[in-house]
Amino acid sequence: MTQKVAITAQNIIKAFGQGATALRALDDVSVDIATGEFFTLLGPSGCGKTTLLRLIAGFEMPTAGKILIDGADVTEMPPNRRPVNTVFQSYALFPHLTVAENIGFGLKMQGRPQAEVKATTAEMLALVKLDAMADRKTSQLSGGQQQRVALARALAPRPKVLLLDEPLSALDLKLRKEMQVELKRLQLETGITFVFVTHDQEEALTMSDRIAVMSAGKVQQVGAPRDIYTRPVNRFVASFIGETNFLPVTATQQGARLSTGDVIAAEGQGTVLIVRPEQLRLGPAGVGAGLAATVTGVVYFGTDIHVNLALSDGTSLTARVPSPVDGGADFTTGQPVAVTFQPGAARLIRE
Amino acid sequence: MAERSFEVSRLPGFATVAIVVFVLLYLPILTLVVFSFNSGPSVAVWEGWSLHWYADAWNNEAVKGATARSLIIATCASALATTVATMAALGTTRRAAFGGQTFIYVVINQPLMVPEIVTAVALLILFGVVKQATGYQGLAYLILAHAAFCTPFAYLPIRARLEGMDLSLETAAADLYANPWQTFRHVTLPLLAPGIAAGAMLAFVISLDDVVITEFVKSAGQDTLPTYMLGQMRRAITPEVNAISTALLGLTVVLLTLFFILTRKKN
Numbered sequence: 001m002t003q004k005v006a007i008t009a010q011n012i013i014k015a016f017g018q019g020a021t022a023l024r025a026l027d028d029v030s031v032d033i034a035t036g037e038f039f040t041l042l043g044p045s046g047c048g049k050t051t052l053l054r055l056i057a058g059f060e061m062p063t064a065g066k067i068l069i070d071g072a073d074v075t076e077m078p079p080n081r082r083p084v085n086t087v088f089q090s091y092a093l094f095p096h097l098t099v100a101e102n103i104g105f106g107l108k109m110q111g112r113p114q115a116e117v118k119a120t121t122a123e124m125l126a127l128v129k130l131d132a133m134a135d136r137k138t139s140q141l142s143g144g145q146q147q148r149v150a151l152a153r154a155l156a157p158r159p160k161v162l163l164l165d166e167p168l169s170a171l172d173l174k175l176r177k178e179m180q181v182e183l184k185r186l187q188l189e190t191g192i193t194f195v196f197v198t199h200d201q202e203e204a205l206t207m208s209d210r211i212a213v214m215s216a217g218k219v220q221q222v223g224a225p226r227d228i229y230t231r232p233v234n235r236f237v238a239s240f241i242g243e244t245n246f247l248p249v250t251a252t253q254q255g256a257r258l259s260t261g262d263v264i265a266a267e268g269q270g271t272v273l274i275v276r277p278e279q280l281r282l283g284p285a286g287v288g289a290g291l292a293a294t295v296t297g298v299v300y301f302g303t304d305i306h307v308n309l310a311l312s313d314g315t316s317l318t319a320r321v322p323s324p325v326d327g328g329a330d331f332t333t334g335q336p337v338a339v340t341f342q343p344g345a346a347r348l349i350r351e
Numbered sequence: 352m353a354e355r356s357f358e359v360s361r362l363p364g365f366a367t368v369a370i371v372v373f374v375l376l377y378l379p380i381l382t383l384v385v386f387s388f389n390s391g392p393s394v395a396v397w398e399g400w401s402l403h404w405y406a407d408a409w410n411n412e413a414v415k416g417a418t419a420r421s422l423i424i425a426t427c428a429s430a431l432a433t434t435v436a437t438m439a440a441l442g443t444t445r446r447a448a449f450g451g452q453t454f455i456y457v458v459i460n461q462p463l464m465v466p467e468i469v470t471a472v473a474l475l476i477l478f479g480v481v482k483q484a485t486g487y488q489g490l491a492y493l494i495l496a497h498a499a500f501c502t503p504f505a506y507l508p509i510r511a512r513l514e515g516m517d518l519s520l521e522t523a524a525a526d527l528y529a530n531p532w533q534t535f536r537h538v539t540l541p542l543l544a545p546g547i548a549a550g551a552m553l554a555f556v557i558s559l560d561d562v563v564i565t566e567f568v569k570s571a572g573q574d575t576l577p578t579y580m581l582g583q584m585r586r587a588i589t590p591e592v593n594a595i596s597t598a599l600l601g602l603t604v605v606l607l608t609l610f611f612i613l614t615r616k617k618n
Contacts, residue, residue: 057526058525058526059522059525059526078525079522079525079526080525080526080527080528080529080530080534081528084526085526085527086523086526088519088522088523090517090519092517092519092520092522092523093523094520094523094524094538095520095542096541096542105524105527105529105537106527106528109524109527109528109529109530109533109537110528153527154526154527157527157528
């Protein structure tokens with residue numbers, strides 16, 4: 001599949017400070033973002049995701065490397081000449097302008113005719129369902145409404161790429177869920193490439209076409225949400241996205257040998273075996289195959305229960321199984337069980 | 352027993368001290384205002400109500416000239432000082448911190464710290480040389496001198512306003528295709544306007560009030576209102592001076608009230 005590339009970041013290095021004390025916020029980062037996709041930069045705070053976004057917007061210049069938008073080198077271009085718009089974490093709405101004036105600001109600065117500014121503003125107000133608020137000052141709006149104004153303002157000039165810097169982090173949980181759906185709808189309706197920055201793995205998984213997982217200034221893995229969840233390339237990605245059991249193993253002819261001596265068939269290569277808690281099955285001890293383990297604790301989560309286990313050599317493990325209310329088996333501390341893996345669940349990764 | 356937190360207003364004698372201070376501060380001004388309405392020629396012996404000292408001052412050509420001069424100088428000097436102060440405030444807040452920034456603050460605020468008389472003598476000597484060289488005797492010297500010492504007064508409220516302004520708004524404007532000039536014109540300036548107006552007003556009042564530097568820098572026949580009044584004091588003191596002072600006081604109160612309204616924090 002060949003797709004048009006909207007943004008290319010080539011070997012980007014961004015250092016803050018000088019000489020030996022310089023901090024590398026981005027350390028040789030390269031990504032291609034396809035036209036029309038919902039691309040997420042995911043990572044913990046300080047991983048460099050916001051820095052990369054600011055470099056694409058043009059608020060910062062890279063120390064080394066190139067940024068291309070639609071194939072054109074924009075590395076040295078000031079932000080006002082780049083065909084991208086940003087939704088800021090703080091929204092950064094202009095307090096002296098009305099909602100409509102905020103939304104029309106970009107078009108006005110581009111020198112578009114007044115009739116067009118008016119028409120597009122009205123269209124955007126309708127798109128984010130704020131028609132009734134056009135003449136209000138932004139300070140009179142709720143957090144969720146301000147968020148919509150920020151979105152409409154950034155979308156109004158029809159940018160080639162929309163950059164979103166943790167735009168949902170200031171909203172409460174319910175509103176955040178609504179806005180996630182809203183953002184996805186806007187992206188599909190406008191067909192604009194979205195580059196979304198977040199530290200929330202669930203947000204990234206539910207909204208993105210592709211995710212770049214970042215840590216310590218480097219891109220750890222780029223892929224579709226399913227790929228990243230089911231086939232993480234290293235311990236950082238496996239532990240940052242979802243919950244994972246890590247078991248140290250040694251590779252043998254037959255498969256991966258656990259510290260208990262049991263041998264398990266696993267895909268991939270490396271010295272660590274990973275398996276997601278929901279991919280473990282618990283059965284009665286001594287019946288059929290399975291690793292011998294003892295229940296050390298049971299935690300009720302509503303949708304399911306988490307069963308903490310200890311293998312025969314003391315290695316700990318967590319399984320997510322259906323709640324007894326939904327027909328699952330119940331477990332008590334000290335109970336011996338046999339642990340089996342779902343076919344294909346176990347994977348080997350590098351440390 | 353619950354202990355109450357410390358509050359100055361609960362100290363014994365607080366009310367007494369406060370009243371004494373207010374009386375000492377405002378009684379002289381009150382006396383001045385009252386005697387401006389005296390019908391007699393004394394500033395100490397009350398002879399009845401009258402507005403004739405106001406009429407006298409109004410019809411006095413020297414007072415008219417000095418008033419006009421004061422207003423011209425204050426207007427030009429505060430405009431000049433506000434422009435310089437605005438640029439200085441932008442330069443010291445709207446860019447990354449740079450080496451020597453503290454030194455810049457000191458230079459801008461220098462007129463607040465150097466004794467006025469020193470500046471006055473220095474300007475007298477400097478302008479003396481310039482007058483000799485150019486032959487120009489006009490009001491420009493006074494305007495420049497006033498602009499110089501008014502700049503820090505205009506700078507402080509403008510800088511305070513800028514420091515409270517979110518830099519991300521200018522970033523957002525740049526992101527929305529505004530070039531640096533458009534960003535300034537459509538975002539920075541409108542948000543900064545109350546600070547600029549406050550700075551200009553403060554500079555205007557400071558200029559209007561100045562005696563020391565004006566006294567040294569002015570040429571013959573360039574009396575401003577304060578130096579004219581000072582000159583009058585040396586001869587006979589009549590309630591005409593009180594009347595002028597009261598009018599000046601009225602103007603200052605109006606301007607300072609506006610200043611406080613403009614710099615008041617929203618919400």
